[in-house]
Amino acid sequence: MKFYKDHYDVVIIGGALAGLSAALQLQQKGINDILILEKHNLPGGLATSYVRSGIEIEATLHEMMSIGDKEDRLKVGTFFDEVGVDIDWLKVPEAYRFIETSKGIDITLHAGFERMSNEIDAQFPGWGPKVLEFMNLCNTVYNSMNILSVTPMSKPAMLMKHPEFVKTAGYTAKEVMDTFEFPDKIVDILTPYWIYVGNPMSTLPFTIYAFLMADYFRGGSYVPKKYSHEMSMKLQRKAEENGAQIEFCQEVEKILVKDGKVTGVRTKRGDVINCDYVISGAYPNKVYTQMIEPLSEVPDGAIKMVNGRRLSVTTASVMMVLDDTPENLGIKDYNIFSAETMDTDEIWKQNQTLGPYTYLTSICLDLANPGATPEGMCQFSITNLPLVKPFLDLKEEDYYDFKRKMASEMIAEYERVTGINIHDHIVEIEVSTPVTIAHYVGAWKGSIYGYSHSIDDHAVARLQMKEDDHFIDGLEFAGAHAISGNGMGPAVTNGRAAAKAVIDDLAKKEAAK
8 A cells, every 4th residue: 555645636745733724724625635744753843842851841832812712713713613623722811011121110911902901001090091092903903904814805995994904004013103102111011012023113014013912912812721732733633534644754855846837746755746736834945945846947036035035033942840839939920021121123133143132021831821830830931032143153062052041141131120030940941042943843044933024025015915926836835934924823824825825726727617
């Protein structure tokens, strides 16, 4: 019996969230002849966990967006429900606590537009209504983006039905926020989430910022009870139940193309697999420079596209197991953003170096997921999202010394800001850098957040340029590098979008017969 069939409708490269979501979206539309090839021995990519001293530790997920409460499901939560993937979602206690040492700010915000506006009003009397107005604008743009991403319409129709979206689309987050004339401290309080889309507020499109803020504050954020790997394993199981073939430890080396059309793939072990469509989890940078065979099938436009895009942020993270409970250690907050300054242009400059980093996110998983760690212990992480570039010059012989130095600096900075001693309570510690990501996942240069957003290159612009940026018939992309951008929620959305492109193309070809 042969390992592979002679032909598949769709081959998906990568069994991470995007690839698995693509498979389930295809299956919803009756396309079941699917092969998923994953180079790792487990599904999920970055949505995974690892074990140290018998303790399972969350590897990457801080919080999952686009889920929503059962009564108000958002698009990712709705998709999981529709395809029958039952995740035990746990709502995180707060949106974030924000500490800015230079201005003496210390405030905790919770989900709900009115609630967070009231919490700001309590510290800055009279400004709550203006904050609520701002958040309602973000929500309006969020709703428009969800509609426009699946319902193409003319510019006049967009102007009539989505005027706020159109009016703000060409402006940065800073420019729109400036029109509200908030005091500097309120601007800083509304800024911390910028890091999750990886551009300073002065260049970050308001459309992207608004979507992020509305998504987090409308329904709050969530974590799976059994870590991010619960999503991966359940998506895999459901895809297989529906008829997809999933093979692990099978790396795709080449995408075979003839006369501008995908014909199949070849694995690293030499298997040639014929197919009509390929959905790639590998970055376009790698696909168009190394994976297309023959390379003469790569149009000049594809190379210009990847050269014209800039990689977004990556990760520098210290993950720990501590020897006591959060309560005994004095840790009261699930999520803290801390900084000396919230001048995001200055932070951006700092994040183009190897540190030390002073803008940090700290997470205590047990405060959202009680029992995540054995009794009397807790999981704790400190993270910064720097740029990939400075790590490219890090010498191999200096790497481990750098990791130890970075971890010590980040721990010391957290302790300075909060006054909480965690250093003396560490029983397990792992340090993650772009090198870690590149080694375990194979992401291009260790990037986890795809391409940087800018006014002329973000989700809306990419959607409008989708046909122009489609260079090889039958090849689609799904992952952080695709249209919707970065994060685990967008990865699911990107997977579904790639599947929709295949479905639409099949329908068009069927209609032309």
